[in-house]
Amino acid sequence: MIPSERLKGIEAFVCTADAGSFTAAAERLNLSASAVGKSVARLEARLNSRLFERSTRRLALTDAGRAFYGTCVRVLAELQDAEAVLAAQRREPSGRLRVDLPATFGRLKALPLLLRFARQHPRLRPHISFTDRFVDLAEEGIDVAVRIGGPDRWAPGLGHRYLGSERMVFCASPDYLARRGEPREASDLLQHDAVAYGRADGEPPAWRMAQDGGPVRLLPVEGAIVLDSAEAQVEAVAAGCGIAQLATWLAADALREGRLVEVLPRLAAEGLPLYLAWPLSRQLLPKVDAVLEMLGGSLRID
Template identity: 65%
Template structure:
């Protein structure tokens, strides 16, 4: 069991590191400067390392002190959050919530929901990252994540909920179709300008063409334009640069406004699955449970 004296030593150390002097820390803690200095010295003796470099003019953290200070801040923040959860009787989302979402899907679909949610729960402190790379939930301290793609079977430590699968459609701008005509078959589709998604290694994503529910062709195209960003791909299609295959969640608004037109709907095919995932041990926290409920509304068809 951790003694109260050890916890006091950590509180004194953190206050001293933040204030930059024993005197300033003593004023914050309503102690004497001597008491603060002795508390820090006892902590250093117990740890067997110096946490501060002391000179007549300044007090500076050592390398070990910087690392220990960072750990102490995290521990104190966790204690503060635990107290806040208990004070809210486990009903109100409070504290820091770490959310990781795919870059474009997160900005277009998750971010508007989260902004409204944060306004409704002022004690919640969201920390949101937008990334398309693989993120280890436990290693990086993520509470909830949205994933496009992923394994068929998630590990037991990860809770998951399906949000559906992408639907990929072919579309182009009205201007492009006026100039070049509307393709009426997959054969004619191959004769048109293609706007493709390009990867960092120089390859392009093939078009997926559904000839039957269980027969999907992966067609490698020679693109007029290759773009490594989904929103830029939409902009290129809207500008009349060619035909693009895009997810409905990405272009639904553009099609509704008439800025893009779906073509060859019979060639619509399924894309990657979307999943909501979280560490199973954190689901009972009000902030995590509320976020899972909110993001369940992201169901796509």
């Protein structure tokens, strides 16, 4: 059995770290500053670690305090979620919802859906992050992640749902094609400037080439321009800097507006898969179940 004083110490510690002082934390907790300070002091004594650097102006977390703070925040969030699960009569999605999205696809495609979802559920407090790296959902306290691409094998504690795959097409601007000519064969691409997507610390850029009845072939690209932003890549191609291979969801507006045109359509290839991923331990939470149903039914890649 966990002593109630231990939980009180955690609440006082987290509130003090958030508020920046014992006095401000006391106001939030409806306690005296002395009671909050003593609670934190007892916690430090029990842990045999100093959690705050104390000065006349402000409290600051020590290295140990920052590490302990992250754990405490997750523990308190899980307690809150457990209460929500047990409160069966309250099925309205509520509380903090952590969603992680791919940077460009998330902003263009998933964010509008999530903002509408948040308006429909005013008790929900979405916390949305944008990253193209593969995060540890459990470690970082993420409820739902949208991912383009996926691991070879999903971790046992994760649920996932496949939502389709990208279609990759070759694009250029009308101005560029007027100056350099339109490629007719795959080999012609070698004579053109490439606007490639890549990262300084990642794998070399490569184009995905469809083959008749065979697997997609990867063709390494020596880009005239290499960008680590997909949106910047579209703008560079529209500005006449060269040819790029772009996902149709990314290039759709520029193609429709005529700023880009598709070339070599027979070489269009299937790209990376789109997934929803979530910790199985959180799936039955009303907020997680609802957002999975919404994204699973509305989020598509085309």
